[in-house]
Amino acid sequence: MAHRYTSDLTRDDVTPKQLYLNRRQIMMGGTALMGAGLGAGKARAEDAWDLTLTSYEDVTSYNNFYEFGTDKSDPARNAHMMTTDPWEIVIDGMVDNPGTYSLAEIVEGQTIEERIYRLRCVERWSMVIPWQGFEFADLLERVGVQEGARYVAFETLARPEEMPGLRVPIIDWPYKEGLRLDEAMHPLTILATGLYDEPMPNQNGAPIRLVVPWKYGYKSIKSIVRITLTDEQPPTAWNTYAPNEYGFYSNVNPNRSHPRWSQEFERRVGGGLFARNIETLMFNGYEEEVAHMYEGMDLIEFH
Ligand SMILES: Nc1nc2c(c(=O)[nH]1)N[C@H]1C(S)=C(S)[C@@H](COP(=O)(O)O)O[C@H]1N2
Ligand SMILES: [Mo]
Numbered sequence: 047m048a049h050r051y052t053s054d055l056t057r058d059d060v061t062p063k064q065l066y067l068n069r070r071q072i073m074m075g076g077t078a079l080m081g082a083g084l085g086a087g088k089a090r091a092e093d094a095w096d097l098t099l100t101s102y103e104d105v106t107s108y109n110n111f112y113e114f115g116t117d118k119s120d121p122a123r124n125a126h127m128m129t130t131d132p133w134e135i136v137i138d139g140m141v142d143n144p145g146t147y148s149l150a151e152i153v154e155g156q157t158i159e160e161r162i163y164r165l166r167c168v169e170r171w172s173m174v175i176p177w178q179g180f181e182f183a184d185l186l187e188r189v190g191v192q193e194g195a196r197y198v199a200f201e202t203l204a205r206p207e208e209m210p211g212l213r214v215p216i217i218d219w220p221y222k223e224g225l226r227l228d229e230a231m232h233p234l235t236i237l238a239t240g241l242y243d244e245p246m247p248n249q250n251g252a253p254i255r256l257v258v259p260w261k262y263g264y265k266s267i268k269s270i271v272r273i274t275l276t277d278e279q280p281p282t283a284w285n286t287y288a289p290n291e292y293g294f295y296s297n298v299n300p301n302r303s304h305p306r307w308s309q310e311f312e313r314r315v316g317g318g319l320f321a322r323n324i325e326t327l328m329f330n331g332y333e334e335e336v337a338h339m340y341e342g343m344d345l346i347e348f349h
Contacts, residue, residue, distance in 0.1 A: 099162070100173035102242045104316040109249045110167065111268055112216060113202065113209040120211070125248035127208045128269065133253050139199075139274040142190030149253055153239060155188075156180035161236055163259035165266070166298045166330045172312045177257055179238035183231040191227070191275055198230040199223075199280035200256060201272035217283045223267035224280040224294065225258065228339055234259055234332060237270075260332040262296045293349035297340070298330035302349050 111121035114128075133149040158178050166172045186198075204220035206212045212219050229235065238257045239246055246252040251268025258265045264284050274280070284292035291305055300310045314321035329336050340348075 098174060098314075098317070099176055100314070100316050102244075105173060105175055105241060106247045106249060108171075108315055110169075110263065111211075111249055111251070113204070113211045113219070113221065113269075114249070115211045116214075116216070121249035124210055125252075127210075128203070128205070128248050128252070129208060130248065130253045130269075133271075135254075135270060136272045137189050137274075138272070139276050140192040140195035141275050142192060144189075152185065152237075152254065153180075156184060158239065161238075161257070161259075163234075163257060164330050165257075165259065165263050166312060166326065168262040168264060168292065168296070168304060168309075170307065170309070170312050171315050172324070172326075173315050176242055177236065177238040178240035178243065179236040179257065181233055182235045182237050182256065183233065185237065185273075186231060186275075194277050195275040196227050197276050197279055198225050198227060199272075199274040199276055200225075200267045200270055201274075202267055203269045203271045217287050220271075221267060221283045222281060222286075223256070223265055224282045225265070226279075226339075227275075229258070232336065232339070234335055260297060260329040260336045262292075262298055264292065265296050295340075295345070295348050297336075297345060297349075298326060299328060299345055299349065300326040301328075302346050 107122045108118045109121035110118070111125060114121045114124035131149075134146050135149070135152055136146050138144045158180060160176055160178055162174060162176045164172060164174055200223045202221040203209075204212060225235070236257050237254055238251075239254050241247070241250060246255065248269075251266075251270075254270055255268040256266050256270065279294060282292075282294060284296075285294050298309075303309055309326055311323045312326045314324055317324075327333070
C-alpha cells in the first residue's frame with residue numbers, strides 16, 4: 047500500500063526503538079524529575095513521540111464517541127451495537143449528482159492509501175494513527191460541487207436503539223460537523239475506512255469517518271450518513287453546545303486557550319510519564335500545508 051503523508055511520519059520509521067526516549071527527552075525529563083519531583087518533562091512534538099504510532103489497543107479503547115457514552119471506555123464497550131452494513135450516505139445540497147449512495151458506491155474507484163496523522167483532542171490528549179482512506183476532494187469531484195457552494199456539512203448516524211448515548215441530550219443529536227469548502231477540498235482531508243490495515247472499528251467511526259488532522263479531534267466526525275453542500279456556515283455540534291469553548295474553525299492553536307484550560311501542551315496517549323507535556327504545534331504540526339487558507343484571519347476570534 048502506498049504511503050502518503052505530509053510530515054516525516056512513515057510506518058517504516060516506527061520500530062520498537064522509537065519507544066525509547068531520545069537523549070533530549072531523557073535530559074529534560076530528568077531535569078524536571080530532579081528539580082520539581084514531578085514526572086513532567088517537556089518534549090517537542092517533533093521528537094521521538096512524533097514517530098511513535100499509538101498502539102492499536104490505545105487507538106481502539108480510548109475514544110470519544112458520545113453516541114455510545116461519555117466515558118473514554120464506553121465506545122469500545124458499546125459500539126458493537128451499531129449496524130454498519132448496509133450503510134448509506136445521503137449527499138445533497140449544492141451538488142450536481144445528489145442522491146443516496148451505498149458505501150460501496152462511495153468507495154468505488156478510490157485508491158485507498160495510508161495516512162499517518164497526529165490526532166489532537168481539544169481535551170489535550172493526542173495520538174498518532176495510521177489511517178486508510180482517500181481524499182475527500184475525490185468524492186466531491188465525483189458528485190460535482192455547484193457554483194456558489196462554500197461549506198460542507200456532515201452528520202453522523204443517530205439510531206437510538208443502537209446508540210445508548212443518544213438518551214442523554216448533551217448535544218443536539220445527530221452529531222454534526224462542518225468545514226469551509228477549501229478546507230474540505232484540502233489534500234490532507236480524508237475519508238477514512240480503516241486503521242492499522244483493519245476495517246474501521248465501530249468505536250473509531252465505522253464504516254467511514256472524516257479525518258482533518260490540523261483541527262481538534264471533534265471536527266473529525268464519525269460514522270457519516272449525510273454530506274450536504276451549502277452556501278452558509280452550517281451549525282456544528284460542539285459549536286452549538288458552547289460557542290465560546292468550541293469554534294467553527296477549531297484549528298489546533300497553542301496560542302488560543304480553551305476558556306477552562308491552556309492548549310500549550312498535550313499528553314501523548316500511551317507515552318507514559320515523559321509524554322505528558324509535549325508542546326502543541328500550530329495547526330497540529332501541519333502549518334506549512336494549511337496556514338495559507340487562513341491568511342489575514344484573526345485565529346483567536348475565528349477559533
Ligand atoms: N459522531 C461523533 N464523531 C466524533 C465524536 C463523537 O462523539 N461523535 N468525537 C470526536 C472527538 S472529540 C474526537 S477527539 C475524535 C476521536 O476519534 P477516535 O476515537 O477515533 O480517536 O472523534 C470525533 N468524532
Ligand atoms: Mo476530542
